[in-house]
Amino acid sequence: MAAQDPDRPGAPAEHTSWRTRRWEEVAGPRGTAGTVQLAMIPHPEPGVPGLPGRWEVSTSGALTLTATAADGVSLDGRPVAGAVDVESGSRVDLADGREVLVRGREGTFGIVVRDSSAPMLTRLRDIAHYPYDPSWVLDAEYRATPGRAVEVERLTSPRSTERVPAPGDLVVGIGGREHTLVVLETVPGLRLVVFTDPGSGTDTPEIGRWLILPPGEDGTLRIDLNQVILPHHVFSAAFPCPVPLRENHLPVVVDAGERAPVLDPNGGAR
Structure with missing residues (x-):
């Protein structure tokens, strides 16, 4: 594993452990890359x-x-x-x-x-991320919407659309305003918020980033935006990831979580 960008002093040990597990999910023997x-x-x-x-x-x-x-x-x-x-x-x-x-x-x-010789895997050296910031650990409200499904565009070639279960909304205060984000369930049991912000397409991918919600029912959730991740599609075009819904655009830059893959410019095996 390549040396990663240092976190701010005081980043909790569980965040460091999470980043180690996350690297394995992407670059390990069964990783997405x-x-x-x-x-x-x-x-x-x-x-x-x-x-x-x-x-x-x-x-x-x-x-x-x-x-x-x-x-x-x-x-x-x-x-x-x-x-x-x-x-x-x-x-x-x-x-x-x-x-x-x-x-x-x-x-x-x-x-x-x-394929252990996949170009992304052999060139991947790190996942750039914002320094850990405890102010991005927030209380939010999950509001269930039983039976709801929404039309979602998929990153296939050519692009396709699919009706995807949208079992709830995440209501969270960011930048002094309350925002309501649609939660998708693209895989049974996995609640996912796919969002964009003003940094999408420049500092972070144009296709947005993901926040995976912890399990739970209606009510208050503690969310950690330091654990926002890059979509699978960033590491492999084989994944037909969902395109962010228009209503899931935040007007404030979320300078937390993963930013972009860091690749060896010269290529070659790791």
């Missing part, structure tokens, strides 16, 4: 673009991979020659060094393809 492809296994049409072998979901709901010895594919360390069932949690290694991680159940399976 090494992800090069996400896909759902189609049914009934078999196959995944860019992957060897025949991937298909059977009528019984099992995921089957059919490959030849020449494909150079192995499942959890065992060479594949013929048809094998692939369980959720399995790892498939490809001849070119990529690995495929499988998740799913009951006929619905998704795959994550990782």
Whole structure:
């Protein structure tokens, strides 16, 4: 791990620990920076673009991979020659060094393809961030909006739209004003605020930044904007991240949290 920008004196130990965990999430063995492809296994049409072998979901709901010895594919360390069932949690290694991680159940399976030589991963040295500032630890109110969904644009190529659950609003005072931000649930159980501010597109990404909310029901939440993170899409275009809603633009710069990836200008392996 590269040396990171120093925090202001007095940054709590839990913040330092959080940053260490966050670096692992991005640059570790299962990190977002090494992800090069996400896909759902189609049914009934078999196959995944860019992957060897025949991937298909059977009528019984099992995921089957059919490959030849020449494909150079192995499942959890065992060479594949013929048809094998692939369980959720399995790892498939490809001849070119990529690995495929499988998740799913009951006929619905998704795959994550990782490449240890992905350009972003090999060039990534750090995640620039604002110095820790305790004034960005705030009390906010979460107001549930059961059954609500909103139309969200996705960072696909070309861009697409999708109706996404929006289970609540986050009401928070910033810059002397109260602001109401729409909370999305792009993954079940994960409450996410995707926002922009006047620094978006200059000091931070134009596609905004994320605040992941702690679990809880209606009522007061303690939020820490020092833990605002960069969207997955910043580290890998494979992630079809949501575009910030217009109503989630804050008129005040949030000079807290992550700012941008720090890349080795000369490239090369880490």
